[in-house]
Amino acid sequence: MNYDTFVDQVAQRAGVPSTRAVELTRATLETLADRLTGGEALDLAAQLPKPLQLLLKKTPSTEHADRFGAAEFVARVGQRADADPSSARSGIRAVFSTLREAITGGEFDDVAAQLPREYRELVESTLAPGTAIRRA
Incomplete structure (x- = not known):
């Protein structure tokens, strides 16, 4: 998925203009990078368009x-x-x-596995069937 498509999908899902989707995407990915281990952030970044990769660098x-x-x-x-x-919650979900759509090979599920159970409402609808969030 290219950068413009990614932003358009976030805008559509969050019901916001593209400029706002860019801000929400940036904020969500920067915060996600804070929450993930460096290796997981790099694995995720490797599958995203270059402008989004930069947001996940550790x-x-x-x-x-x-x-x-x-x-x-x-x-x-x-x-x-x-x-x-x-x-913010709506943007995060978007x-x-x-x-989930942009990356392959179960990488999203690997990311979700690093998040405690309380993140369920933010990510559960995007998990593959049978994948669980950690109970930590």
Whole structure:
């Protein structure tokens, strides 16, 4: 999936203009990069268009996952995208749904496996059948 298609899909799913979808995508992927281990972020980035890959890059000082819950995830996305919690949640779901379509080989399920169970409402609708979120 190319960058423009990715953004268009997020815009359509979130019911926002493309410019807003870009902001929500950026904020969600940057926050996701904070939450994932460096290796998982790089695996995910490898399957995305170049502009999105840059949002997931980790440095040696950010190789470890920053552990925070779903509410904090929504708050961080909201702050980065200047969005209220409801809009941030909608954008996050739209980005996760689009990620699910954009990447192959079970990579999305690998990403979801790094997220605690409380993330269920944000990602569950995008998981492959039979995949579970960790109980941590």
